[in-house]
Amino acid sequence: MASDTPADGRPLLLVLFGSTGDLAKRKLYPALFQLHARGLTSKEYAVIGSGRHSPGTDDDFREIVSDAVKGAHGGEAPAGLDEFTARFRFQSSSAEDGEDLARVVRETREGLGADTRTLLYLSVPPASMSGMLGMIGSTGLSDDAVLVMEKPFGEDVASACALNKRLHEIVPEERVFRVDHFLGKEAVRNLLALRLANGWLESVWNREHLAYVQIDVPEEIDIEGRASFMESTGTFRDMIPTHLGQVLGIVALDLPERYGADELREARTALFRKLRPFSPDETVFGQYEGYREEEGVAADSTAETFVALRAWIDDPRWEGVPFLLRTGKAMGVSRQQVTIGLREASRVPGADYAACDRPSEWVFDLTDPPRFGVEAYGKRPGTGFRLVRAPLMLDEGTAFPDDPPLTAYARVFLDALAGDPTWFTGAEEIERLWEVCADVQGEGGVPLPYARGSFGPTAALELAGKRGWRVPEK
Numbered sequence: 001m002a003s004d005t006p007a008d009g010r011p012l013l014l015v016l017f018g019s020t021g022d023l024a025k026r027k028l029y030p031a032l033f034q035l036h037a038r039g040l041t042s043k044e045y046a047v048i049g050s051g052r053h054s055p056g057t058d059d060d061f062r063e064i065v066s067d068a069v070k071g072a073h074g075g076e077a078p079a080g081l082d083e084f085t086a087r088f089r090f091q092s093s094s095a096e097d098g099e100d101l102a103r104v105v106r107e108t109r110e111g112l113g114a115d116t117r118t119l120l121y122l123s124v125p126p127a128s129m130s131g132m133l134g135m136i137g138s139t140g141l142s143d144d145a146v147l148v149m150e151k152p153f154g155e156d157v158a159s160a161c162a163l164n165k166r167l168h169e170i171v172p173e174e175r176v177f178r179v180d181h182f183l184g185k186e187a188v189r190n191l192l193a194l195r196l197a198n199g200w201l202e203s204v205w206n207r208e209h210l211a212y213v214q215i216d217v218p219e220e221i222d223i224e225g226r227a228s229f230m231e232s233t234g235t236f237r238d239m240i241p242t243h244l245g246q247v248l249g250i251v252a253l254d255l256p257e258r259y260g261a262d263e264l265r266e267a268r269t270a271l272f273r274k275l276r277p278f279s280p281d282e283t284v285f286g287q288y289e290g291y292r293e294e295e296g297v298a299a300d301s302t303a304e305t306f307v308a309l310r311a312w313i314d315d316p317r318w319e320g321v322p323f324l325l326r327t328g329k330a331m332g333v334s335r336q337q338v339t340i341g342l343r344e345a346s347r348v349p350g351a352d353y354a355a356c357d358r359p360s361e362w363v364f365d366l367t368d369p370p371r372f373g374v375e376a377y378g379k380r381p382g383t384g385f386r387l388v389r390a391p392l393m394l395d396e397g398t399a400f401p402d403d404p405p406l407t408a409y410a411r412v413f414l415d416a417l418a419g420d421p422t423w424f425t426g427a428e429e430i431e432r433l434w435e436v437c438a439d440v441q442g443e444g445g446v447p448l449p450y451a452r453g454s455f456g457p458t459a460a461l462e463l464a465g466k467r468g469w470r471v472p473e474k
């Protein structure tokens with residue numbers, strides 16, 4: 001396993017399907033540039049962007065890439081940008097027609113050298129994955145290539161199983177990397193590291209000491225032009241069986257005896273088998289006010305832009321501990337936070353607990369750069385014996401200035417280049433997660449409206465019970 005090493009000396013050809021999409025522009029190009037700037041890619045490499053609609057000439061495409069990288073650098077061109085974009089070109093393709101692309105790939109590989117490694121990255125909507133795989137197989141594009149596939153993997157149990165079957169017809173599992181970029185986040189990996197490295201933590205990581213777990217990913221952004229994605233996929237499928245489900249897996253799994261890809265996957269799969277199927281009675285779908293007026297959205301759309309749910313794990317470690325999951329667009333704040341609430345100590349008469357409105361909580365910020373905090377209470381200096389919040393915070397972004405963290409997508413690329421599957425998802429766990437979701441999918445009916453800038457419908461606030469959701473700070 002060589003997760004932290006740059007790609008070996010072999011030349012690299014990256015073919016990016018969905019290269020004009022939101023993900024490519026906001027995350028993939030900046031991430032690739034981060035690796036390029038740090039010398040973490042192969043020395044010799046080329047990128048072919050693809051999609052059904054050409055953005056124009058290769059130079060037009062390079063401008064898209066260039067703008068995306070500048071966008072991630074405060075609008076300025078970082079050093080080396082031209083050298084980076086010069087490696088890009090565009091070739092159209094679709095599920096029906098991939099011959100021109102296959103020819104360009106062959107020519108580019110010949111130019112780079114016989115030992116060129118080819119990485120096919122599918123950043124296309126879930127409904128188009130299967131057709132694209134058919135084309136990739138029939139044109140021979142998949143021969144010797146590594147396939148990297150975006151989430152959500154399928155749209156339900158049946159389509160995920162069918163997609164896995166189709167995938168294995170064209171490439172063996174060793175060459176498949178199913179991305180869930182939350183598993184690329186330093187903070188998510190750190191969650192596992194903290195559990196592995198701190199015996200005291202693991203000894204209290206259970207129902208005796210923990211009262212609840214909240215996995216909260218509110219987003220201030222609305223759909224920002226991604227109408228067709230939201231209309232066809234919705235927030236539930238976009239986020240729950242994927243990112244929030246995977247984070248739940250890392251929080252709740254039984255620690256494996258070895259740190260390795262198979263062991264971690266098995267531990268998550270075992271946990272997901274114990275995850276009780278989500279119940280429509282404990283799930284709230286919402287849609288922000290004004291969503292139906294967005295361009296490309298149906299006037300009577302029932303797509304949910306928000307979901308909150310309470311989940312349970314049927315296992316002695318977690319019996320009675322609610323796992324609260326929430327995410328949505330156009331909400332009051334942007335955060336990616338795991339909050340673990342500790343059981344409250346009994347209160348000692350005479351001390352002033354007035355400021356202790358919440359129990360002690362461990363708070364993990366999953367954003368780049370990551371932060372980990374303990375919300376504890378201590379004595380307020382001065383007269384009396386008044387207890388106050390005494391938060392302790394480790395900011396990993398500034399803690400290691402010589403080695404700043406890579407973005408989640410830079411890690412995803414780096415791991416795929418190094419052939420390290422440890423932080424990618426497996427077929428079985430994905431299929432199980434869709435099973436857990438089955439009773440809720442399609443049961444949402446008309447989602448409840450919520451005001452832009454709020455924290456979702458009232459019914460969702462009530463799911464969290466008397467402690468409520470930890471309100472993420474601005």
Ligand SMILES: NC(=O)C1=CN([C@@H]2O[C@H](COP(=O)(O)OP(=O)(O)OC[C@H]3O[C@@H](n4cnc5c(N)ncnc54)[C@H](OP(=O)(O)O)[C@@H]3O)[C@@H](O)[C@H]2O)C=CC1
Pocket residue numbers: 017018019020021022023024026050051052053054093094095122123124125126128132150151152181226229
């Ligand atoms: N945006 C984000 O923040 C994130 C997105 N993702 C995942 O990345 C994938 C892409 O999302 P995103 O970029 O937002 O989507 P967009 O709708 O913004 O872009 C989709 C891209 O795929 C191409 N595409 C669309 N339909 C087809 C088709 N039928 N066949 C081939 N190509 C097609 C589009 O080009 P053209 O129409 O020219 O073919 C476009 O380049 C999705 O699976 C999503 O879940 C994952 C993490 C974050």
Ligand SMILES: O=C1O[C@H](COP(=O)(O)O)[C@@H](O)[C@H](O)[C@H]1O
Pocket residue numbers: 027219238
């Ligand atoms: O996969 C997705 O994730 C993003 C949020 O992740 P981030 O860490 O990249 O901000 C979400 O906005 C998007 O809708 C979803 O498709």
